[in-house]
Amino acid sequence: MKRLRLAIYMLLIISGMTMLFLPADQASGSGDGEIVYIVPVEKEVERGLQAFLERSIQTAEEEGASHIIFEVNTPGGFVDAAGGIATLIRNAEPDTTAFVVERALSAGAYISLNADEIVMAPGSSMGSASVIDGSGSAAxxxxxxxxxxxxxxxxxxNDRDPIYALAMADREIEIPELDITDENILTLTPSQALEVGYAEEVLSTREEVLEYIGYENAEIREMEVTLSEQIARFVTNPIVVPILLSIGSLGLVLELYSPGFGIPGIMGASALLLFFFGHLVAGFAGLETVILLGIGIVLLLIEVFSPSFGILGFLGIGAIMGSLVLSSYDTSMMLMSLLIAIVVTIVASVMFFKYVGYNGPLKRVVLLDQAGNDQGYISSESKNEHLGRTGTALTILRPSGVAEINDERLDVVSEGGYIEQGRKVKVISVSGSRIVVRELKSDEAE
Structure with a gap:
């Protein structure tokens, strides 16, 4: 029954993911044969956004679009993704316009500068493009x-004065006419951008932009981010990746020590499925990574239930880690994420085993029973009753031999010295079946 529930659960996930792959776009207007695509550039700039823009530009080119308007509203993001997006925009076959509807900051400013034209809405801004590292410090x-x-x-x-672009990224560059000193990074308002040639027009609406570029009667097709692409943008975020890997690895490890297929297993499997699904949608992972992951899981299962002295286990772990690295767009980032996940899993697992213990499938292959005296298992009889008693050495003790104590022949060990046969001895310690004796001197009482 548990296997049936698990199979249904996995089938629902796969079916849902298949539906999420369906792209969505909207078309409006009969037009005069001209096609204009509207493509949103929103939220953080990262690899998921790059994958969406790549699909959007490819779709526009295949449909024979004459123009692409990128509606920009982003606070910035990752430099590597911005570079990939800039290349896509530069190489796009249709003419391009960046319409800054609210913010084009940091990487967003760089993306906008790569379009053929820039149009800004009233109240919008463009600039503040300094580079910072993961800790928030200057790069x-x-x-x-x-x-x-x-x-x-x-x-x-596009023949714009580069001094203003440099001032957006370097606070040491001064622009006196715009009141930019060495304490500020340049962020242009629409009027300032128009003044310095960083915007061709200041327009309020999409319709005004279409009229400005001469396509007010064109067929408008609006690209939308599909649910699958939204998920991909979330799970490919460099901050989210180590979290998903930590949940995935920890969930699967805890499932081995929990009864049935429960919450840890579902959480772990879901986290890993989200990771690979997002990277598949974003175009970073291929079918080969999924196959490699499956091979790794199978090898680990074989190692658990049919031990091979760790060989298959190491191969399985290597295959899984290899699939994760191959599915990533940045090897160094993935290795760091894996390191974080490993540390989190080890620490959490140790705490779990310490306070909860074993209670799952591995209990079948790990012997936890103990044979104690309370269960009738006795490895040897204790001779504690002889402690302090005296007797006679029946053989020479050097140091082991036989002594008669309380009319019973016992194997004994001298305290360390040589004891002749027939000498009086006294039991000074008993440890299980080991009896230690000492020779009694003539002046000692028995």
Whole structure:
């Protein structure tokens, strides 16, 4: 019954994921043969957004679109993803316009600069593109230099003065006419952007933008992020990846020590399924990574129920880790995420085993029973009743031999010295069946 419930659970997940792959777009207007695609660039800039924009641009090109409008509203994000998106926009066959509807900050400013034209809405802003590391501190000189070169190149792409792009990323660059000193990073308002040539127009609505670019009568097709792409954008976030891996590995480990297929197993399996699903949708993982993951799981199961001195276990772990690394867009980031997950799993597992103990499938292959005296198992009889008694050495003790104590022949060991046959001895300690004796001197009482 438990296996049936598990099979149904997995089938529902796979069916749901299949439905999530269906793309969605909306079309409006009869037009005059011209097609304009509206593509949102929203939330954080990361690899999931890059995968969505790649699909959007590819769809627009296949449908013969004349123009693509990117509606930008983002606080920025990751430099590597911004670089990939910039390349997509530069290489797009249709003409492109970046319509900054609210914010185009940091990586968003860089993306906007790669479009053929920039239009800003009233009250919007563009700039503040300094590079910071994972801890929130300024990036090192190498990363900063590379980013400044990218900003300069993006500005010069459409004959814009690069000094303003550099001022967006480097607070040491002063722009006196815009009241930018060495304490500030440049963020342009619409009027400032228009003044310095970083925006072609300031327009309020999408309709005004379409009229400005000359496609007010074109067929409008709006791309939408599918649910699968929303999930992919979430699970491919570098902050979320180590969390998912930690939940996945810890859940599966705890399931081995929990009865039945319960909450830990469901959580672990779901976390790993989300990880691979998101990376499959984002285009980072292929079928080979799923096959490699399956091989690793099978090898681990064989090792658990048919031990091979750890060989299959190591191969299984290697296959699973290999599938995770292959599915990642950044090997160093994935290795760091795996390290975090391993540490979390080890610490949590030790605490679980200490305070909860074994109570799952591994209990079948781990011998936990103990044979104690209270269960009738006695490895040897104790001779504690002879402690303090005296007797006679029947043989020479050097140091072991036989003595008669309380009319009983016993194997004994001298305290360390040589004791001749017939000497009086006294039992000074008993440990199980081991009896230690000492020779009694003539002046000692028995």
């Amino acid at each position: 090192d000189d190498k990363a900063q230099s590379a980013w400044l070169a990218n900003m300069r190149e993006a500005a010069e792409l």
